[in-house]
Amino acid sequence: xxxxxxxxxxxxxxxxxxxxxxxxxxxxxxxxxxxxxxxxxxxxxxxxxxxxxxxxxxxxxxxxxxxxxxxxxxxxxxxxxxxxxxxxxxxxxxxxxxxxxxxxxxxxxxxxxxxxxxxxxxxxxxxxxxxxxxxxxxxxxxxxxxxxxxxxxxxxxxxxxxxxxxxxxxxxxxxxxxxxxxxxxxxxxxxxxxxxxxxxxxxxxxxxxxxxxxxxxxxxxxxxxxxxxxxxxxxxxxxxxxxxxxxxxxxxxxxxxxxxxxxxxxxxxxxxxxxxxxxxxxxxxxxxxxxxxxxxxxxxxxxxxxxxxxxxxxxxxxxxxxxxxxxxxxxxxxxxxxxxxxxxxxxxxxxxxxxxxxxxxxxxxxxxxxxxxxxxxxxxxxxxxxxxxxxxxxxxxxxxxxxxxxxxxxxxxxxxxxxxxxxxxxxxxxxxxxxxxxxxxxxxxxxxxxxxxxxxxxxxxxxxxxxxxxxxxxxxxxxxxxxxxxxxxxxxxxxxxxxxxxxxxxxxxxxxxxxxxxxxxxxxxxx
Amino acid sequence: xxxxxxxxxxxxxxxxxxxxxxxxxxxxxxxxxxxxxxxxxxxxxxxxxxxxxxxxxxxxxxxxxxxxxxxxxxxxxxxxxxxxxxxxxxxxxxxxxxxxxxxxxxxxxxxxxxxxxxxxxxxxxxxx
Numbered sequence: 001x002x003x004x005x006x007x008x009x010x011x012x013x014x015x016x017x018x019x020x021x022x023x024x025x026x027x028x029x030x031x032x033x034x035x036x037x038x039x040x041x042x043x044x045x046x047x048x049x050x051x052x053x054x055x056x057x058x059x060x061x062x063x064x065x066x067x068x069x070x071x072x073x074x075x076x077x078x079x080x081x082x083x084x085x086x087x088x089x090x091x092x093x094x095x096x097x098x099x100x101x102x103x104x105x106x107x108x109x110x111x112x113x114x115x116x117x118x119x120x121x122x123x124x125x126x127x128x129x130x131x132x133x134x135x136x137x138x139x140x141x142x143x144x145x146x147x148x149x150x151x152x153x154x155x156x157x158x159x160x161x162x163x164x165x166x167x168x169x170x171x172x173x174x175x176x177x178x179x180x181x182x183x184x185x186x187x188x189x190x191x192x193x194x195x196x197x198x199x200x201x202x203x204x205x206x207x208x209x210x211x212x213x214x215x216x217x218x219x220x221x222x223x224x225x226x227x228x229x230x231x232x233x234x235x236x237x238x239x240x241x242x243x244x245x246x247x248x249x250x251x252x253x254x255x256x257x258x259x260x261x262x263x264x265x266x267x268x269x270x271x272x273x274x275x276x277x278x279x280x281x282x283x284x285x286x287x288x289x290x291x292x293x294x295x296x297x298x299x300x301x302x303x304x305x306x307x308x309x310x311x312x313x314x315x316x317x318x319x320x321x322x323x324x325x326x327x328x329x330x331x332x333x334x335x336x337x338x339x340x341x342x343x344x345x346x347x348x349x350x351x352x353x354x355x356x357x358x359x360x361x362x363x364x365x366x367x368x369x370x371x372x373x374x375x376x377x378x379x380x381x382x383x384x385x386x387x388x389x390x391x392x393x394x395x396x397x398x399x400x401x402x403x404x405x406x407x408x409x410x411x412x413x414x415x416x417x418x419x420x421x422x423x424x425x426x427x428x429x430x431x432x433x434x435x436x437x438x439x440x441x442x443x444x445x446x447x448x449x450x451x452x453x454x455x456x457x458x459x460x461x462x463x464x465x466x467x468x469x470x471x472x473x474x475x476x477x478x479x480x481x482x483x484x485x486x487x488x489x490x491x492x493x494x495x496x497x498x499x500x501x502x503x504x505x506x507x508x509x510x511x512x513x514x515x516x517x518x519x520x521x522x523x524x525x526x527x
Numbered sequence: 528x529x530x531x532x533x534x535x536x537x538x539x540x541x542x543x544x545x546x547x548x549x550x551x552x553x554x555x556x557x558x559x560x561x562x563x564x565x566x567x568x569x570x571x572x573x574x575x576x577x578x579x580x581x582x583x584x585x586x587x588x589x590x591x592x593x594x595x596x597x598x599x600x601x602x603x604x605x606x607x608x609x610x611x612x613x614x615x616x617x618x619x620x621x622x623x624x625x626x627x628x629x630x631x632x633x634x635x636x637x638x639x640x641x642x643x644x645x646x647x648x649x650x651x652x653x654x655x
Contacts (some may be wrong), residue, residue, distance in 0.1 A: 109645040521568045523617055524585050527624040 030073060069103070107176065115187060116303055118165065121228060124195055125154060128221040130204060136210045143214055150218045153296065164232050168239070174279075177271045179475045181403060183238045188260040198224050243268045246495045248478050252277055256293055256491040259285055271474040274486055278466060286450040288491055291416035295349075299342060353414075360411045366438040367407040370402040375434065397431035412447065418458060421447065464488060536613060539641040540605055543634045545596040556624060556632065557591020558584050558598060563617030575639065581605075582612045582620045584636070602636040610635075620653035 073418050132140055161248035206217060253260045261284055375396050412418040433443040468474055470484035480499035484494050547554040550569050562571055564580045571581045584602045603611045607623045
């Protein structure tokens, strides 16, 4: 069909599948289902062709209303969709480029700013101490023992400040966020103002008047370092401690299959909350498998494909909105009257699928257990005796892999996981299990249940670009009832937050001696 | 039949005289009692006031001496041979009823229907 070739052409050209193109092992099915998913996300008009005339906005595609031969004009429809897609494509590619360039620029910019600020902060006390010696050495009073003691304290405090700043700020960046981190910016401004004010004071009162009291100058430098340590304490409290106490319970739902998790977050800005949620997503949510969604999509398509609405009045009689309205209403009415047995099909299909999966699973378990009995770990003494026919874990894995390969492949195909695991990765995993004396059940665990995204190979989640969609500003804090979306290429995460309620607790004292009991008697005696 | 502490208890009672029957070496009366000040009054199915700790007749053996004398199930025993039964423990009540030397027990029992009957009779015959 023509549509098939254009679809695959799209997936070749799109920026996103630059990544997927690298991995030729992925089946074509995945390409197709992926491109179809993205299609349905972008706009309503780009559906499978039978659906388009029913739901499309006729005001936009007015020239197609008269087209009764939509089956033959499929190429024209995909022509328009290809246009719109490629335009969006270009827009997205340029946006990606801009973003990446912009982000890099911004990261370097902030980094250089931070380095300049850091150097300023560290060199200022030293400058305060050294400048009098350079500028008016003869007028300066000599430094007594108390003064020299202060030198030691300045040195150690600067060392502590250096270590603390390294611990708090010099960590590898976890993510690139859309807006600047407000607290950090405020702290930087505060430090800058602080250091500038100290320099002003120093410049006016000490440099200009050429003060001879060196001890006073040293104490001034010590006070600067103390104040910097306090600012660092403020930084710890604002940046790290404030968000530790849980304040909000957020509910994260994946839009494609409804997987939901709940997390507790403290008082964070929306962008930082989004970052925390994405990190939790990679560790907690089972990996997103688009192949599992095809069943519901085909059912939806069947619902729509059952009816065709023709407009026999021709255009121009009603307004475009009226036509669309009447079409959809006619469709809904017809669908309500139609006796739908699709629920029956669903039930039997699911039961059948369940049976098939269980049968394949049983075969797989037996095959793996049998394969594992073929190899045995060699003991130390035996190693010296029989050097021949000895294998290292990788070779052992390769030796027993063929006996279980077929069963494993069939099982993965039945559960639609075959694109998640390549043969290479399976053999690696097998070698790993053999090395660590794991049982067949332990080996199979990673194939029987879908694990979190982070456990799969990096190709799965390396090319992830997340977009934060929010009505409130992303630097504003989380509030009760905040809703935002984290959009990825294949799916989106819907996040709602609720405030953990204020708890009013009162106390009641119970005297330990007040625990007394009596028997409940009810006897009946015959006389 | 409820009592107010400190106030005398008034009730309409019926005199029941039961001849004990000799069965082997025991003298039996042919009914069972429940209740007592050491028992849980809430579980008494026959009392109207669930805090009434009096002695109640819980079972009557058919054709036994008590049945023949006219004792009914659910009766509250107020006196046994002159001994008060409204403020006794279960065991005390049993002892008063099963004295080996007595062949006959004279009970004063009360039940709801007695009150009704008296009220009814009061209403039916207007005062002269």
